[in-house]
Amino acid sequence: MSQTVTSCSMDGANLASSGVLPPSSEMLMIDKSHERSLSFGLSETMKPDYDLLGQPELRRQIEQSRVLCNHAVPVIEALYEQIVNTQSMVVLTDARGLILKSLGDDDFLGRAEKVALRPGANWSERYQGTNAIGAAIAELGPVTVHGDQHFLRANHFLTCSSVPILDPHGRLAGVLDVTGDHRSYHRHTMALVRMSAQMIENHLFANAFPDALLLHFHGRPEFLGTLMEGIAAFSRDGRFLSANRSAQFQLGLSAAGLAAHTFSSLFGMTPSAVFDHYRTAQPGLLSLCLNNGVRVYGKAEFSHSGLSVPASVVREPAASPAATPSREDGTNAAAMRARLSCLRYLDTGDPQIAAVVEKLRKVIGKDISIMITGETGTGKELLARAIHNDSARAQGPFVALNCASIPETLIESELFGYEDGAFSGARKKGSAGMVLQANGGTLFLDEIGDMPYSLQARLLRVLQERVVTPLGSTRSIPVNVAIICATNRNLREMIAASAFREDLYYRLNGLVVKLPPLRERTDLEIVIGKILHDDLATEGNLSVDPAVMALFRRYRWPGNFRQLSNVLRTAAAMVDEDGVIRSEHVPEEFFDAPADTPCAAPCAVPPPIPLTSPTSPECGTRLEDVAVSAIAAALRQHQGNVSAAARALGVSRNTIYRKMPLLSPQAKSDE
Structure with a gap:
């Protein structure tokens, strides 16, 4: 094309x-x-x-x-x-x-x-x-x-x-x-x-699949029922059938790419869960999480099953556990947009995050480049999407490129595009490239520190002259994009090592904001509530046992939100009927983390179980006996709770189970 x-x-x-x-x-x-x-x-x-x-x-x-x-x-x-x-x-x-x-x-x-x-x-x-x-x-x-x-x-x-x-x-x-x-x-x-x-096209689409599950969705509920909404069709068992242009844009995949997906893989919810949602008295909008981590709102229609949600019915979603101030007038569109602001949604009470949000609000829409720093997994792309959605470019495309995930030989063609025949293996009619795809919207360059040095000069030219020249072409195409970058590397050190261009650094370095790691945040409980009820779209009211929450608070979370989401996703799938996440629902690997890892955030950490106690053997006793004695003491202190004892000792539950045959009868009976 x-x-x-x-x-x-x-x-x-x-x-x-x-x-x-x-x-x-x-x-x-x-x-x-x-x-x-x-x-x-x-x-x-x-x-x-x-x-x-x-x-x-x-x-x-x-x-x-x-x-x-x-x-x-x-x-x-x-x-x-x-x-x-x-x-x-x-x-x-x-x-x-x-x-x-x-x-x-x-x-x-x-x-x-x-x-x-x-x-x-x-x-x-x-x-x-x-x-x-x-x-x-x-x-x-x-x-x-x-x-x-x-x-x-x-x-x-x-x-x-x-x-x-x-x-x-x-x-x-x-x-x-x-x-x-x-x-x-x-x-x-x-x-x-x-x-x-x-x-x-939308009218044709809505009437082309009378026996299918039709999902209307958008990141902002006020755009449901408008030209901006995405519409996707699925079979009764959740197989993908088709999607309109807006749906393909929001999902970041072409119709051919979506063909390999199902309703569950795209939206994190099964069709049966959708049907159950609409069997309630006042179902409201669906809260769905796309496979790229973006939350959207939706409404479904399934005429074959007798289930049909009128397109004119659009309700404001219920407030999440961490929702910002209570709703005032549901008919006030401006107030609704303010409440549903993506940056506001991310502002969950942590002072560091509040400061980041406040800075961003002052520069959004002022043609200032934004650079997001922080450890991997701290939510840099999520913040970039929030910036885009709260800007005047919200109706334009958001295109994300991870500079570290694409081979160096391909990143130039992916970023700047190419003409037909520009190189061996090039697609017929060429490719637009991500810069042009982002025209009118936002281009998010994640892991910018991994961009090859040879391409940094080309990117600088695009940013300065606002034109892009595809590979194999002599024409320069005007573009209008906002640039947001992210990195977990020290770019100043890379400049000193001649691994990153200084002129590009100062072009990108308009406003630098740093996302704190999860272990330094004070809003962990609120974040967990959001992940459980919004991002994972879990049904019912799940809660976390206080003992598990205390463990979460003192854990270091080396993988940050990516790790936390995976832990909660597994726990939510294993939870019992009472909906309480307990230690037995948390993945085994979680307890294998070293116990001597300090907690950087202020938190109430119970004192560790000493390796010697009134019942411990004297100096010179075999190490095996010391370990058994410590396990017995830990089990007594935690009333036989193996998970709690393992956490206190900094070992896995399997370690305690392996030592069980060596415990005294009294310790076993306590357990």
Whole structure:
């Protein structure tokens, strides 16, 4: 797919933009279209093909596209109301470019009919040369063709803005177009056409899977029921069927990539759990966790089972255990957005996090680069997404690249893109690259310290000049991206070792915020509550036994949130009917951590069990006897609780079980 398609085919990310391509991309697309027109044997001065289908054949073609027309006509009428009295018309074609429907100002329709811009005419490039409808079909992306950019001189009085309409399976279904006098063209026309085309696509999608589980979702509940929502279809047993463009964008995968997934792998919840959710009296919205760690809200429909959630019903999600101030007026949209602010959600009471959030709020939207530092697993990408979602770019794409996870030989092409044939193994028609994919939104460069030195100069040029040049290309494409970087390395030391460019460091080093490790945070209980009830989407009210919570507080958490989430996920799966997470539900490996690891945060740590006690043997006794004596003392102190004794001694439970045969009968009876 050409760059035109890549920069224009994102879902609702840039719907408010003008829709006009960067000059270099637009001219390249026009040049390619003119080359195709010449290859069809057309000449600029020739009389266009004005042959129209007869009414019987036109009715047959409209009937073949009946589903498209039924969903498109109401949208066409609404779109025309937005452009009425502007010397314009709205046109709907099928996938071949045959005009099926049109609606416009009477005075302009008369002029349009002179060039056969009416139902029954074919406006593919083969018949009409370069025009927006034909180019949109050829490029599979939104296209504007203005005035003399049309191949045929007879069409130079027109300006056309066209957007392809894809069916629920990603195939071309037709084209929506607004055409008008080139002298009255408005730069916002393309945005209106794009929104209308997406509305048609969503209508087609919602009605294409009557026997499927349909999930409508978005990271912000106020966008459910709008063009921005993602819609994904699944079979009754949770197999993936299809997803609209917004859903693919939010999930970070193409339809082909999603085909290997299930409902559970994508959203962390089983279909049966969804059905149970809607059997409650007031189900509200679903709180789901995507496989990339982002929380979204959703509502489901399953017409085959009799379960159907009206699309108009959108409720504010219930407050989580760590929710910020109590709701005031649910009808106040501004207050709702403030309560659901992603940064506010992350601010759970720890003073260090509160300070980070306060700094970020002051610079968001001010074109200041942000660098996030901290140990691995402290939530750097989650914070970057929160910054993006609270910024003016929230409706644009969020593209994350882990510089340490991609081989050095591939990172350049992944970041900057490449043209067709740029290197062996390159995809046909090339690739846009992540910088261009993030156009209009945010590019998150994780582990920036691992970016190869040779590429750092190219990245610096992109940041300074706001243009990107794909591999194998001589054209520079303008981009508008916000940059957020993250690293757990000391970049100053890398600069001293000539491993990181100093000029790039100062370009990225606008505001530096450091995320504290989990062991230094004072909001552990609140964080655990959020993970259990929001991120893991567990059902029921799970709680943590006080003894286990005390263990969590004094544990060092070398893996930070990544480790904590895994521990809680396993514990939540093993918990008994009472919903209390106890030591026996915590993974065995957790207790194998060394006991002499200090706790950096202030916490109440019970005194360790000494290796000598009133019943301990005297100096010179075998080490085995000392160990058995210490285990016996620990078991007595903890009333036979093996897990607690193991934690106090800094050994695994298996160690105590192996020593059990050596304990005295009294110790065994205590246990």
